Amino acid sequence: MILLNHKKSTLGVLIAAVAMSHTAAYAAESENDATSQAAPTEEIFVTAARAEQSINDVMGSASIITEQDIFNIQPYDLNDMFELQAGVDVLRTGSRGSTASVQVRGASSAQTLMLVNGMRISSATLGVANYSLIPPELVAKVELLRGSASSLYGSDAIGGVFNISTHADAGTKTGVRAGVEYGSHNYHRAAIVGNVNGQALDTAVALVRERSEGINSIISSNTLDNIADDDGYERLGGVISLNYKPNEDSEIKVLSLTNSGESEYDSGFNVESLPYSDQKLSVHQLAVTQRVNAFYTTDFMIGRSTDENNVKEDNPALTPFPSEFKTTNQTVSWLNEFNAYGQTVVVGYDNVISTVSGSGNYIDKNGEPISRRQSQAGFIQLTGSIARFGYALGVRRDDVGELGQESTPNAAVSFEFGGGHTLYSRYAEGFRTPTFNDAFYPYGGNPDLEPEASESIEVGYKLALSSVSFALAAYARDVTNLIEWVPQADTLSAAVNIGKASFEGVELTLDVDLGFLGGLTLATDYLEALDTTTQEKPLKNRAEKTLRMSWLKTLGPVSLGVQSKVQSGRKVSTDVDSSGYSAGYGILNVTAAYQVSNVWSVQAKVGNAFDKAYTLNPAYHEDGRNWQLAFKAAF
Numbered sequence: 001m002i003l004l005n006h007k008k009s010t011l012g013v014l015i016a017a018v019a020m021s022h023t024a025a026y027a028a029e030s031e032n033d034a035t036s037q038a039a040p041t042e043e044i045f046v047t048a049a050r051a052e053q054s055i056n057d058v059m060g061s062a063s064i065i066t067e068q069d070i071f072n073i074q075p076y077d078l079n080d081m082f083e084l085q086a087g088v089d090v091l092r093t094g095s096r097g098s099t100a101s102v103q104v105r106g107a108s109s110a111q112t113l114m115l116v117n118g119m120r121i122s123s124a125t126l127g128v129a130n131y132s133l134i135p136p137e138l139v140a141k142v143e144l145l146r147g148s149a150s151s152l153y154g155s156d157a158i159g160g161v162f163n164i165s166t167h168a169d170a171g172t173k174t175g176v177r178a179g180v181e182y183g184s185h186n187y188h189r190a191a192i193v194g195n196v197n198g199q200a201l202d203t204a205v206a207l208v209r210e211r212s213e214g215i216n217s218i219i220s221s222n223t224l225d226n227i228a229d230d231d232g233y234e235r236l237g238g239v240i241s242l243n244y245k246p247n248e249d250s251e252i253k254v255l256s257l258t259n260s261g262e263s264e265y266d267s268g269f270n271v272e273s274l275p276y277s278d279q280k281l282s283v284h285q286l287a288v289t290q291r292v293n294a295f296y297t298t299d300f301m302i303g304r305s306t307d308e309n310n311v312k313e314d315n316p317a318l319t320p321f322p323s324e325f326k327t328t329n330q331t332v333s334w335l336n337e338f339n340a341y342g343q344t345v346v347v348g349y350d351n352v353i354s355t356v357s358g359s360g361n362y363i364d365k366n367g368e369p370i371s372r373r374q375s376q377a378g379f380i381q382l383t384g385s386i387a388r389f390g391y392a393l394g395v396r397r398d399d400v401g402e403l404g405q406e407s408t409p410n411a412a413v414s415f416e417f418g419g420g421h422t423l424y425s426r427y428a429e430g431f432r433t434p435t436f437n438d439a440f441y442p443y444g445g446n447p448d449l450e451p452e453a454s455e456s457i458e459v460g461y462k463l464a465l466s467s468v469s470f471a472l473a474a475y476a477r478d479v480t481n482l483i484e485w486v487p488q489a490d491t492l493s494a495a496v497n498i499g500k501a502s503f504e505g506v507e508l509t510l511d512v513d514l515g516f517l518g519g520l521t522l523a524t525d526y527l528e529a530l531d532t533t534t535q536e537k538p539l540k541n542r543a544e545k546t547l548r549m550s551w552l553k554t555l556g557p558v559s560l561g562v563q564s565k566v567q568s569g570r571k572v573s574t575d576v577d578s579s580g581y582s583a584g585y586g587i588l589n590v591t592a593a594y595q596v597s598n599v600w601s602v603q604a605k606v607g608n609a610f611d612k613a614y615t616l617n618p619a620y621h622e623d624g625r626n627w628q629l630a631f632k633a634a635f
Contacts, residue, residue: 042056045058046143047143048060048149049381050118050152050381051337053344056420059414059424059425060424060460061460063509070136072559072561072593073550073563077136078142078164079092082144083565084550086509086523090103091616092617093617096212096623098620101128104160105159105160105475110127111158111159111452113160113161114164115162115164116166117283117285119303121283121307122156122307123435124354124373124436125356126435127437130279130281131164131281133259133280137179137208138238139165141165144163146159146507148410148428149430150408150428151381151396151408151410152381153350154406155431158454166257173197174195176193177193177633178192180630181629183605183627185215185626186213187628188212189210191207200244201243202244206237207237207238208235208236208237208238209237210235213230215231216230217231217265217621218231218265233262234262235262237258249290250291251290252289253286255284255287255303256282261278262277275311276314277310281305282305285301285303285304287299287303288301296338298335299336301333301334302332304331306326307326307327308324308325309325309326311323323358328356329353330353332350346382347378348378349377351374351375356436365447370436375400377399378396379396380394390416391412391414392410392413393411403433406451408428408430409429411427421463422461423459423460424459427457432452434446434449434495438495445494446496453481454477455477455478457475459473469511471507473508475504475505476503478500478503479502481497483496484496484498484499500532501531502536508523508525520549520550525545527542527545538571539571541617542571543570546568547566549565557594560591562588562589563589564589566585567584570616572617572618582616582618586612587612588608588610589609599633600633603629604629606625607625608624608626612624
């Protein structure tokens with residue numbers, strides 16, 4: 001792997017070191033006073049160890065998006081929730097319904113792993129997951145683990161991991177919820193979610209449909225663009241999930257999740273063209289858990305996910321350029337968990353077979369067609385505590401067929417001072433294998449590519465009390481063998497291992513119960529992302545400073561909320577003013593809800609309340625002031 005460059009020191013690392021030294025001293029001096037405060041309710045977190053643990057015991061930066069958070073924020077899609085999380089940035093190529101990508105600590109979407117109930121859903125051709133198709137109504141919980149997790153999950157988990165859980169998986173109470181919404185740009189949405197929790201069988205069924213005429217997204221003076229038309233979208237999503245517990249030691253889970261959507265966009269090549277993207281994402285899964293005895297539990301999961309993207313044309317007089325891609329991932333996972341005296345060992349095996357098809361053929365280094373890739377891995381992870389010291393130690397070995405083998409370790413240690421104060425330090429390595437497009441695309445693919453490799457360190461401090469939680473983390477990550485497409489003499493461009501990058505940053509989160517004044521959440525981060533291939537220069541599309549704020553106050557049947565985000569500019573290109581940076585911006589959303597009765601409620605939201613004009617991508621507009629009104633019922 002690589003050695004982190006410790007010659008560079010950022011302001012953020014110094015701040016973290018000073019802050020942690022101060023808080024450690026404070027904790028040691030005031031432990032007796034702090035312990036008089038009740039500990040907060042512990043939330044269960046699975047992603048960090050592939051075994052259940054309290055989120056307060058995670059030796060790393062982690063957070064949970066709950067079903068109540070989703071209800072309070074009233075998001076259009078999951079991106080509205082993700083971008084309120086520390087260290088997370090969401091980039092759209094236009095308004096809602098358009099292609100979106102998520103970055104964690106500056107890592108690209110291809111370096112960020114997306115899971116549904118623990119199973120990966122990414123495309124093997126593009127390397128990213130079309131998670132935006134999943135409506136928030138189908139989601140009960142999202143776990144976010146920041147930092148590399150390749151030692152647990154293998155490829156793609158360089159920046160972090162999102163683990164999306166559906167309703168039956170989270171044990172939602174029996175009932176039926178339904179709602180209709182209407183908003184700006186002729187937006188309308190209808191959803192119904194039903195849960196039945198029996199003595200042994202829990203069932204969840206949900207169906208969501210939404211549609212919008214969208215906005216005119218593209219910014220261009222090119223007369224070949226349909227710059228006058230709005231780019232609308234529509235989506236349909238549904239889920240059926242079963243959770244059967246024949247006894248207290250056995251559990252069987254079945255999931256079937258299907259989402260589809262169509263999104264219009266401007267072609268940029270033909271003024272008569274009216275192209276749109278037809279997308280589908282499906283996940284089918286069977287998982288069995290058996291608690292053999294007090295010390296040993298085994299989990300076995302098989303699943304299949306499909307990601308499809310097909311470009312179509314609304315103008316019957318035109319034929320679109322063939323562009324159809326489909327990935328099918330078949331997954332088998334076997335986990336064995338051993339617990340004794342507060343120590344946990346997880347030994348696991350993962351097998352993922354990815355099959356691709358579409359409008360083009362992929363060619364291996366021998367000139368033969370290739371459409372299948374198998375990745376097998378074994379790993380072991382140890383977590384536990386001795387007195388006030390906690391530890392985590394693990395390693396994983398991946399065999400990715402024609403692309404070779406990768407070994408990735410992780411190690412972490414923590415110390416609990418008492419009274420909710422904890423210090424931790426973590427080291428991890430990560431990797432990302434080349435996609436089918438990178439390695440086998442006939443026009444520029446390179447079968448001799450090496451996987452991208454990363455090495456990272458993180459130090460942090462956590463405070464968890466009944467009315468206050470605080471977290472501070474400083475991290476540094478180096479990435480080598482970055483895969484880039486660069487111009488070549490004999491073709492337009494080709495994939496090569498040419499890039500190096502360094503990422504250093506600081507994250508701070510604060511959750512405070514202000515009593516009568518409501519609840520306040522602050523999340524801020526500083527990121528220095530540099531391209532170090534030849535000389536240090538800022539990486540494109542990474543904002544240096546971001547501040548997020550959420551406030552919620554409930555008074556009887558009325559709830560009021562505010563969410564805001566302030567972000568510095570980002571390097572986009574040399575064509576955007578003299579510095580090559582886009583302008584920074586700040587937006588504010590306002591939410592309100594009124595519980596009319598035990599059954600009926602009304603919600604309203606004004607997004608971008610001050611009608612701020614801004615862009616995340618210099619080629620596309622972001623939405624101005626917008627609104628939505630929802631009527632909901634819960635039986």
